[in-house]
Amino acid sequence: MASQIARRVLRNRSLERVLPIRNLCSDASSNNPIRATLFPGDGIGPEIAESVKKVLTTAEVPIEWEEHFVGTKVDPRTQSFLTSESLESVRRNRVGLKGPMATPIGKGHRSLNLTLRKELGLYANVRPCYSLSGYKTRYDDVNLVTIRENTEGEYSGLEHQVVRGVVESLKIITRTASLRVAEYAFHYARANGRERVSAIHKANIMRKTDGLFLECCREVAAKYPDITYEEVIIDNCCMMLVKNPALFDVLVMPNLYGDIISDLCAGLVGGLGLTPSCNIGEDGIALAEAVHGSAPDIAGKNLANPTALLLSAVMMLRHLKLNDKAEMIHNAITKTIAEGKYRTADLGGSSTTTDFTKAICDNL
């Protein structure tokens, strides 16, 4: 039984080598704009997508958006409400931005996020987490990045009932996936001037799975002697994050721990409404996304906070090496929030989405 499962897992996994991340925009300009796919999403998605478009246009970022919406019928080619044209668009443009998507209830289709992840081979979820000056939480010195392996681990979807009342769930860790995410973590650390990568694990209990993950991290660490590498047990990590988050720099983790820790870190700095996120796929594909929900109760009321999507767009720009524009927009956002005059309801203010967006544009 175990060998059948192993064969199935290995067959599904693409065993391509990790290609070097190509420089997508060595000569981008307004005459030669970069094409990026935009999924506004549902609920508040379209409004905050408008904000992003407005801010990026005002900042004169050379991007041309290809907008795709989630359909209302299941596309048989993708078994999902996302059409195969939408997926082709991301594959072609190699970069995209996604708003919140509510998975429609019902059977007969895959969840939208799962579709994107599988079809585009998105293997790493990257979330920078830093305290926003001007938005006070109990922690003001958070400055870390969580990098989560997003294709396997405890979320391999392999569960079965042994007998009634006893269920088994399989956690799969492979060398390929672990090496791949570790490579990305160290590459990211170097490219962004970070000094330390911490691998989070529970290898004292799960010796083979987390043990393999650690082995792979160590192999990659050896190739980056300029970056400090350490290993931290997950329960220690939770405690340290809550007592002194400044201790961490870049964290790399398997799927489940990554899920929990990245949300915990979002809580440290103010919640999902302020959290940017970017998914990295094979061949240098990057899909930045806002990880909050679609908030149907405030949709269309001009109340939504576009910060998460804006900060995710900034991540996208950095991935495209448009660092000046990224810096400019990032500073405008933090300045606007720090000034405190224009804040949306979730940050304790009473501004509308459009007022907040205008304030950011003015601060550019």
Added chain:
Amino acid sequence: MKLADGLFLESCREVAKKYPSINYNEIIVDNCCMQLVAKPEQFDVMVTPNLYGNLVANTAAGIAGGTGVMPGGNVGAEYAIFEQGASAGNVGNEKLIEQKKANPVALLLSSAMMLRHLQFPSFADRLETAVKQVISEGKHRTKDLGGDSTTQEVVDAVIAVLD
């Protein structure tokens, strides 16, 4: 993890039905950690499977002051063993042992839990009140709570306020 955690939830729901006066709700573990960090006061009693419990307990301990203050107990069908609630970070810390600066609060409060388990609530109350008083007075605190008292100094202070 629909089957595994699904079975856990089904079981919790079955038991919850037998206690209608107690509120029961379910929360996904990643959302839970985020809420714990932002607004821990919304939680009361949390029941979890093994791994999540480890993470949640350590997170909660960190919020409440660290491994040095959080009590705990392990309960079985026939026996119960009480020990500090979270172990991250200070088990086997050589420096703490040499300098005799380990925080005794967690084990003292665990002892109080044991007394309650043995149905000696008045002893448990006296011990807990004394410990809490010493901490709130702030004059005798070990390093992890921001002071520099030794273990013995804290213990002596607790004994002194025991009524």
